[in-house]
Amino acid sequence: MGNRTEQSKGYIPQKTGNGCPAVIEMLKTGMVSCLLDEDLTFLWGNSSFFTGLGYTQEAFCSLFNNLRQYYAVIPDEFAFIRQKLTQALKKNCFDIEMNVRLPLKEGGFSWAHLYGTIKEDTAAGGMILLAELTDVGEFMVKQEEQERLCQQKLQYFQFMLDTYEGNVYVSDMDTYELLYVNQHTCDVLGEPAIKVLGHKCYEVIQGRTSPCPFCTNNKLTEDQFYEWEFKNPVLERTFRIKNRIINWEGRRARLELSYDMFSTEYKLAKKDQERDALIRSVPGGLARVDGRDMRTVLWYSGGFLDIIGYTKEQFEKELHSQCTYAHPDDIEHVDAVMEQSKKTGESTMLEGRIVTRDGISKILMLTYSYVSGEDSWDGIPSYYSVGVDVTAERMEQARQKRALEDACKAAQIANDAKTNFLSSMSHDIRTPMNAIIGMAVIAQANLQSPERIQDCLNKINVSSRHLLSLINEVLDMSKIESGKVDLLSEPVSLPELIEDVMDVFRPLAAEKHQELQINADHVRHENVVSDQGRLQQVLVNLLSNAVKYTPDGGSVGLRVRELPSFAKGRGQYEFIVTDNGIGMSEEYIPHIFEPFSRAEESKTKQIQGTGLGMAITQNIVRMMNGTIEVKSTLGVGSEFIVAVSFELCEEVDENTDELAGLPVLVVDDDQIICESAAEILDELGMRSSWVLSGKEAVRRVVDAHEAKDDFFAVILDWKMPEMGGLETLKVIRKQLGMDIPIIVISAYDYSDIEEEFWMAGADAFITKPLFKSKISRTFHQICQSGRSDAMAIPVEKACFSLDGKRILLVEDNQLNREIAAELLEMNGFLIDEAENGQLAVDMFKASAPGKYDCILMDIQMPVMDGYRAAETIRALNREDAGSVPILALTANAFATDIGKAHSAGMNDHVAKPIEVGRLLETLQRWIR
Numbered sequence: 001m002g003n004r005t006e007q008s009k010g011y012i013p014q015k016t017g018n019g020c021p022a023v024i025e026m027l028k029t030g031m032v033s034c035l036l037d038e039d040l041t042f043l044w045g046n047s048s049f050f051t052g053l054g055y056t057q058e059a060f061c062s063l064f065n066n067l068r069q070y071y072a073v074i075p076d077e078f079a080f081i082r083q084k085l086t087q088a089l090k091k092n093c094f095d096i097e098m099n100v101r102l103p104l105k106e107g108g109f110s111w112a113h114l115y116g117t118i119k120e121d122t123a124a125g126g127m128i129l130l131a132e133l134t135d136v137g138e139f140m141v142k143q144e145e146q147e148r149l150c151q152q153k154l155q156y157f158q159f160m161l162d163t164y165e166g167n168v169y170v171s172d173m174d175t176y177e178l179l180y181v182n183q184h185t186c187d188v189l190g191e192p193a194i195k196v197l198g199h200k201c202y203e204v205i206q207g208r209t210s211p212c213p214f215c216t217n218n219k220l221t222e223d224q225f226y227e228w229e230f231k232n233p234v235l236e237r238t239f240r241i242k243n244r245i246i247n248w249e250g251r252r253a254r255l256e257l258s259y260d261m262f263s264t265e266y267k268l269a270k271k272d273q274e275r276d277a278l279i280r281s282v283p284g285g286l287a288r289v290d291g292r293d294m295r296t297v298l299w300y301s302g303g304f305l306d307i308i309g310y311t312k313e314q315f316e317k318e319l320h321s322q323c324t325y326a327h328p329d330d331i332e333h334v335d336a337v338m339e340q341s342k343k344t345g346e347s348t349m350l351e352g353r354i355v356t357r358d359g360i361s362k363i364l365m366l367t368y369s370y371v372s373g374e375d376s377w378d379g380i381p382s383y384y385s386v387g388v389d390v391t392a393e394r395m396e397q398a399r400q401k402r403a404l405e406d407a408c409k410a411a412q413i414a415n416d417a418k419t420n421f422l423s424s425m426s427h428d429i430r431t432p433m434n435a436i437i438g439m440a441v442i443a444q445a446n447l448q449s450p451e452r453i454q455d456c457l458n459k460i461n462v463s464s465r466h467l468l469s470l471i472n473e474v475l476d477m478s479k480i481e482s483g484k485v486d487l488l489s490e491p492v493s494l495p496e497l498i499e500d501v502m503d504v505f506r507p508l509a510a511e512k513h514q515e516l517q518i519n520a521d522h523v524r525h526e527n528v529v530s531d532q533g534r535l536q537q538v539l540v541n542l543l544s545n546a547v548k549y550t551p552d553g554g555s556v557g558l559r560v561r562e563l564p565s566f567a568k569g570r571g572q573y574e575f576i577v578t579d580n581g582i583g584m585s586e587e588y589i590p591h592i593f594e595p596f597s598r599a600e601e602s603k604t605k606q607i608q609g610t611g612l613g614m615a616i617t618q619n620i621v622r623m624m625n626g627t628i629e630v631k632s633t634l635g636v637g638s639e640f641i642v643a644v645s646f647e648l649c650e651e652v653d654e655n656t657d658e659l660a661g662l663p664v665l666v667v668d669d670d671q672i673i674c675e676s677a678a679e680i681l682d683e684l685g686m687r688s689s690w691v692l693s694g695k696e697a698v699r700r701v702v703d704a705h706e707a708k709d710d711f712f713a714v715i716l717d718w719k720m721p722e723m724g725g726l727e728t729l730k731v732i733r734k735q736l737g738m739d740i741p742i743i744v745i746s747a748y749d750y751s752d753i754e755e756e757f758w759m760a761g762a763d764a765f766i767t768k769p770l771f772k773s774k775i776s777r778t779f780h781q782i783c784q785s786g787r788s789d790a791m792a793i794p795v796e797k798a799c800f801s802l803d804g805k806r807i808l809l810v811e812d813n814q815l816n817r818e819i820a821a822e823l824l825e826m827n828g829f830l831i832d833e834a835e836n837g838q839l840a841v842d843m844f845k846a847s848a849p850g851k852y853d854c855i856l857m858d859i860q861m862p863v864m865d866g867y868r869a870a871e872t873i874r875a876l877n878r879e880d881a882g883s884v885p886i887l888a889l890t891a892n893a894f895a896t897d898i899g900k901a902h903s904a905g906m907n908d909h910v911a912k913p914i915e916v917g918r919l920l921e922t923l924q925r926w927i928r
């Protein structure tokens with residue numbers, strides 16, 4: 001406009017015939033000029049102006065001299081234009097703009113937009129208007145139409161508000177004046193609109209004297225409704241209220257819609273609220289599935305997306321809102337259950353699997369409820385479905401089920417085992433009992449025949465021993481199985497342990513003319529920490545079986561091996577027991593460790609046994625954290641390998657200086673023994689060489705002698721094929737005289753052949769296996785005391801006579817006391833008897849010092865038990881109180897009882913019922 005004004009100001013138009021400047025005449029828009037006098041005298045117009053109105057220039061000019069005349073048909077318009085120009089002049093505003101109507105020649109008018117400039121034109125005689133008219137007819141028609149519609153909408157809006165069944169009011173946001181109230185509000189307030197409009201909203205609606213927080217609520221916006229619930233104290237009704245900011249006739253106003261608790265809307269809204277709460281309380285996902293395709297999810301809520309593992313966008317884009325997340329294998333079943341709900345009208349339930357977006361399979365508890373199209377709010381038949389993730393519960397249930405099944409199976413197995421155990425036990429106990437009772441009856445009936453009685457007593461003896469071992473093993477077994485066995489941790493010398501074990505077996509093997517092979521293989525650490533008794537029990541069980549299940553003349557072997565151990569301070573050992581006996585079938589081997597199990601062969605061959613030894617053995621080995629392995633072939637033989645790791649005792653380094661460099665020859669037909677012995681000799685600093693036969697030995701010894709490099713000693717095996725030990729010894733002595741010490745080694749009891757060997761010139765005996773300590777002790781003795789004194793190795797136990805030794809026997813059970821006394825007296829002892837601990841203490845106190853060589857003390861007794869009696873005796877103030885051997889007589893020979901006996905000051909224990917051999921052996925050990 002500014003430009004236009006500038007141009008207009010400096011522009012002096014060239015007038016055409018009617019006064020219109022030539023350039024303007026050519027313009028396509030209508031241009032007109034008039035004088036600003038009373039009637040707005042017409043000055044000129046361009047062709048476009050005249051043709052736009054339907055006139056020729058001449059016709060127009062002849063009809064109208066001024067605009068008043070031209071606007072004679074619509075004088076209002078002239079007045080409007082006149083007024084605008086007068087106002088502009090008054091304000092010294094020289095640019096003018098307005099929409100004007102232009103009367104047309106053929107009647108009616110058109111709309112035009114007028115841009116005008118007011119300026120002085122002295123030639124024209126004063127102020128003139130120069131105006132450009134553009135046709136805006138169409139625009140104006142539209143604008144008018146819009147205004148009309150707007151007006152109409154406003155009327156409708158007003159109508160709606162008027163007739164709205166709820167309350168509506170509009171109040172000014174700044175002044176709080178009520179601008180509008182609908183009829184319903186008037187009814188609720190009980191006042192006509194006229195009485196409340198213009199008053200403050202808070203006064204009228206709430207009976208307050210100042211604006212309430214709702215009126216000034218900063219959550220109100222123009223974009224959306226803000227909702228809340230409010231109990232109006234004046235009206236005493238609860239309202240659900242919606243507020244938003246609107247423009248009300250140019251004023252910033254607050255529109256409030258509300259309905260109270262008596263209205264249907266209120267109830268519906270409440271129902272919605274309830275439904276939302278219900279949906280929230282469902283512990284899973286909710287979905288509405290289209291009943292027509294049974295696939296499309298029309299709506300979902302709750303944890304639906306969480307359960308299927310999709311976001312809203314992923315669900316829509318990737319699954320197209322279809323329930324294809326269902327596990328393919330379950331779809332058919334799910335469909336059937338949905339159909340069933342449709343058919344019966346009842347809700348149905350199933351457990352189905354789904355696959356989440358991450359490929360995780362979940363188990364859902366699904367319910368379906370069918371709603372037909374007619375009953376549906378939108379006419380679509382659908383299934384409402386609730387899905388609850390029960391994967392964790394099902395997995396836990398499955399785990400518990402498995403655990404229960406396992407426990408049930410284990411209980412069944414244990415029960416079966418117990419039943420078997422009891423029936424086997426009662427059978428196995430009855431059998432020897434039967435023999436004992438039967439034999440006793442037979443003996444009674446044959447009192448006149450001593451041979452018959454002797455035979456019966458022998459059989460009673462055998463059966464009662466068997467019965468005792470059975471009872472011992474059953475008790476041991478049940479004790480081990482109930483976990484009541486404690487293993488002792490005590491220093492164990494392996495050579496001594498093996499010696500003790502062999503002492504038991506040498507006579508047994510000898511009785512069956514069995515060959516014994518006993519080896520120590522690379523045993524570098526001879527002292528370990530273990531439970532001597534239990535370890536011995538393992539070896540005794542294995543060896544007694546080997547002897548028992550090997551026929552006369554067979555061979556039985558024990559090998560102790562130390563393996564390299566990687567754990568510091570520990571040693572790994574193997575005890576290998578072998579035999580070439582009856583062996584076991586492949587079918588039986590897996591059952592060997594079951595209590596009471598016995599192989600068919602052992603039964604048919606009538607070899608006596610309880611079937612408990614191996615079970616006990618395995619339990620002990622397990623308690624030692626070891627393993628036991630069985631290899632056996634029927635008719636060929638068996639091998640048992642017990643592997644166990646022991647803590648090592650600290651070894652005292654022996655002084656081997658005096659043995660350094662001494663040459664020794666080892667002679668044995670077993671190469672392993674030769675190598676093992678050679679290794680030990682080398683470790684002792686000696687020079688070892690070995691040969692496998694007597695002949696070779698003689699040759700080597702003679703060669704060495706001729707080379708003036710005599711052996712310091714020869715270690716010679718007793719039993720060798722071809723040239724035996726005795727013969728070799730004799731030949732060597734014959735050729736070289738008595739110069740070289742010859743040590744005879746033997747796995748057997750050498751007492752029978754001892755004499756013969758001494759005579760032939762043997763210097764010492766060592767029993768197998770060859771432990772380093774044994775060899776070193778023997779050589780030290782040879783070095784220190786000369787050959788002749790080095791005899792009788794190993795140290796023979798002194799055989800004191802027990803004849804006339806006096807024992808105080810303390811036992812409360814009369815029968816037991818009688819038996820014990822009888823057995824002891826039969827062996828030459830003198831016996832004093834006491835019925836309980838207290839009497840024993842009294843008798844000991846009253847006796848002269850040294851009267852008793854030993855006290856045999858029962859444990860469980862009335863008045864005073866054995867532990868207390870031993871403690872009391874040990875505490876007495878007399879010289880023999882501390883030294884008299886007190887041996888516990890106990891029926892409970894378990895580790896804890898033995899420990900208790902020791903703490904009470906007892907020296908040892910003897911298990912009841914008394915086995916004479918063992919009792920005598922123990923007495924011999926303690927009585928000097």
Ligand code: ADP
Pocket residue numbers: 545546549579581582583584592597598599600602608609610611612613614615637638
């Ligand atoms: P038993 O008191 O019968 O010997 P065990 O528990 O010691 O009971 O052994 C169970 C069974 O294993 C034996 O009855 C026997 O059939 C078999 N058995 C054990 N050791 C041997 C062996 N060295 N040779 C052959 N069979 C054996």
